[in-house]
Amino acid sequence: MSSIIEIKNVSKEFKVLNRREGLKGSLMDLFSRDYKIVKAVDDISMTIEPGEIVGYLGPNGAGKSTTIKMMTGVLEPSSGEILVNGKIPYKNRTENAQQIGVVFGQRSQLWWALPLIESFKILKDIYMIPDSDYNNMLEFYKSLVDIDDLLHKPVRQMSLGQRTLSDILAAFLHNPAIVFLDEPTIGLDVSMKAKIRTLIKGLNKEKKTTVILTTHDMGDVDALCERIVIIDHGKMLYDNDIEHLKGFFGSYRTLKVRVDDDLKVESEIIQGEFEDLQVTSDDEWISILVDEDKIGVIDVFGTLQKTHKISDMQIEEISTEDVIKKIYEGGVK
């Protein structure tokens, strides 16, 4: 089967008025024609296959939401080409809407004053979902998460977690080919996050729904995504498997040691001994980030053992979070 989303050299520019400071500046702005062009998305290309869960990552303001809006058809790209399901989204927005589901973390598409089940019924009619499909979907939802209590609760009385869960269910209700989830786990507690991850994973597996997920929570990425795409300043930095990501900056491991003496002082001494390595300390551990392509963890440990009295040690794989943080902070060289 051919790919479901194709993005070719897409850029998006916005025209923004240069605002000036203060009252005088604001008054002058009223007559200003001084625009600057902001490039929110800069020459991005990718293809997404049906059934994939793609983590779309980047720091705040990187251009993630802009890309998603272009894929949904709410925004028109300034240049380049996007095909979703073989169609140009912004030209066929209403048609495209039938094929996609959307959740924007901070906004709800549900009917605020009504119980959830009413929202579902409305969506059923709007999307013209056949009765049997609708009932099957509800049954399937019930097998994944406990929604009996939620169904008859007005949305405005729900907690943030319940509302987000409901919004995700609503987005999948018409069994769309693609679902866009924009920061779905923002502000949720640990157990709700876990629930939502189970739900997304389950829906993706059973319904073969393609999921595009933006998030700042690396737990989401580790739990759901096999492939991640990272952008910053509108430019694509990375597009590959999550496994490759860890080798992206060399094969890093973290060596953690505990010593009997004052950790802060010791860590400075160690930093002095290994100038190339990044040494940090907290209340319990001294962490040394080791690039295994250059020097083995065991070698470092061996050297340390000669000069320091080590009471405990751990070796950690570098976490996705660390790698992403490095990419965000360092950019790609």
Place this chain on the structure above:
Amino acid sequence: MSIKKYLTLTRAGIIEALQFRLSFLVMIIGNLLYLIVIYFLWKAIYASAGTDVVGGMTFSDTLIYLVLATALYNFMEMYTVWEIGRNIQSGKIVLDLLKPMEYRRYLFWSYSGSFVTQFFLTFLPTFIAVSILTHGAISFGVNLPLFVVSVIMAISINYSIDFIVGTICLYTESIWGINIMKQVIVLLLSGATIPIAFFPEPLKSAMFYLPFQSIYNAPLTVLLHGGSDIESALRLMGMQLVWVVIMNVISIVFWKASLRQITVNGG
């Protein structure tokens, strides 16, 4: 095209409105207060005029007209401008645009539930009360079906005007001032606050050629005088039909053109 997906929005609107019981009470009290103000205001106007008939209307003619105009206003007012403006500012418009339904229709049908509730809760009781209290100032004949058709056209014109003003909010990104201006113009020029009969002659004929009088003056005139003067009632409705077409075309075209503003410059 299935009508069901639109009617489901009407149904949702009705259920939604029924969730807020207290707001009905507050609205009814507010209306009563407004009607009391109107009563004394016009009583004073007629007293100071020194004649029983002003602008061809007696005191009770005026009062019946204005009471029904108020009821009609409560029934037809859609707050579309607020809704569009708020949706633009909060960004919720993105979610609405992603419904498999054209936004202009989606918004209209989302509101249609309030027509039904307002009709039964404000317009119908007022209408019955007026017709009982005035002992037959409103005739029950061909004017009633004509009135229904006329109101439907009025709703369409009113919605188109609201939608055009709401679309302007896309450019201004502010709602309040524009909405107040729209409200004042519509209420004054439509004959909702002052019967058109009271306006001076050049203004009166100018108003006849504007779309606004088709919103309140036309249906009310059809209701009150349509029984006796079918010909002028039909002429008013013909005028309405023309405005329905014109305003709908303008609002659709303007919206299509403005949608580019969103899709090009971001919502």
